[in-house]
Amino acid sequence: MNLEVDLASPTPPYEQVRSQLAGMIAAGQLAAGHRLPAIRQLASDLGLAPGTIGRVYKELEAEGLVASRVRTGTVVLAAAAVPAARNQQQLAVAARGYASTARHLGLDLDVAISRLRAEWI
DSSP, X not given: OOOOOOTXXXXXXXXXXXXXXXXXXXXXXXXXXXXXXXXXXHHHHHTOOHHXXXXXXXXXXXXXXXXXXXXXXXXXXXXXXXXXXXXXXXXXXXXXXXXXXXHHTTOOHHHHHHHHHHHHO
């Protein structure tokens, strides 16, 4: 699981992590039953506060993407449980974040789209 956080981005770090994890779940990169890292571990790995990752996990749980259990930690639920509308909402949030970052870097739309196409593969 490869997550990246851009602290210079106008998108808050918790939203960057949440949208990446939600995208991985929706794309099937994180299968049902996959155990996410412990809050403290992921926070340490990403250089974020544990409360930030706790918020990410709570929001993912509220969206029906993960379940937090005392003994097993936070695990991914079946991707089929994610409604199409929620997928579109997550895509819109990610797109806004990407567009904002591209503008912040001074890129024009064609360059941003070209970079997206390159990552699509």
